[in-house]
């Protein structure tokens with residue numbers, strides 16, 4: 554099958570590192586004599602406009618489409634950016650009601666989605682995984698509906714209310730992220746703001762509905778609904794989460810006092826946090842979370858602002874074009 558790669562590049566992702574990644578990929582495309590067209594975003598939200606322009610051109614995928622594309626190229630969108638860029642693209646597919654495959658070269662500071670699905674964070678290797686793949690992989694993502702502001706969309710990684718969202722809000726607004734990203738220390742900026750947020754984040758009550766149960770947590774510190782194990786650039790908050798499973802994982806951590814939370818963080822570093830008695834884990838295909846007291850929220854590392862939430866989550870599928878080296882021996 555011949556491909557025409559439409560390369561959507563967010564040069565600002567990873568505090569500018571994505572631009573260098575894009576240069577490398579374009580060099581590989583030229584050397585391999587691939588057909589491609591690059592599109593560069595110029596500011597936040599430009600992903601939508603680029604996707605809108607390409608909708609009539611991009612090819613849908615089906616098991617029989619290899620035959621359909623013997624004489625004509627398969628037009629595939631390849632995103633070069635961070636998790637937030639891919640989030641914007643997939644959400645525009647969703648807004649337009651399109652079921653299209655997408656490919657991805659991670660070039661952000663966190664790159665948790667790539668980690669979660671077994672896509673290399675080294676651009677050359679990711680490129681090889683994409684160009685060697687004969688078909689896309691179904692990845693379980695999830696759909697959200699927020700009733701208070703009447704918003705909806707698709708989540709690739711996770712939605713957090715509380716600690717992780719406060720970290721996202723402060724990290725994205727900081728200048729140190731840019732400096733640390735320059736030296737490929739994006740995760741360090743997250744760790745820096747994690748320490749700050751531990752002292753700033755107040756506990757809050759939430760209500761959770763899942764598997765026919767209603768649960769209430771009075772002293773929530775962190776509430777993360779996730780599709781993959783990681784947030785914050787490789788922190789395995791939910792090691793049991795798996796984007797190949799048709800379920801959503803929910804982690805709730807309560808904070809009785811500062812000492813207990815510091816103990817939890819030490820266990821998190823030692824990957825023993827799931828044994829902590831304040832760590833609660835649930836799995837379901839449908840979850841409702843209500844937080845009446847305004848809190849910071851984050852969706853795939855994008856700041857949702859400080860507000861009340863009434864969110865319903867349900868499973869969905871997004872096709873990602875890559876060869877999963879973990880399953881293809």
Ligand SMILES: Nc1ncnc2c1ncn2[C@@H]1O[C@H](COP(=O)(O)OP(=O)(O)OP(=O)(O)O)[C@@H](O)[C@H]1O
Nearest residue numbers: 565567594595596597598635637638661662663664
């Ligand atoms: N040219 C641009 N300049 C500034 N912001 C942009 C540009 N193009 C897209 N954006 C915005 O950047 C955000 C996405 O950034 P992204 O998450 O991909 O990178 P990152 O924050 O460096 O990576 P990570 O999420 O892995 O930490 C989106 O909100 C998107 O709309």
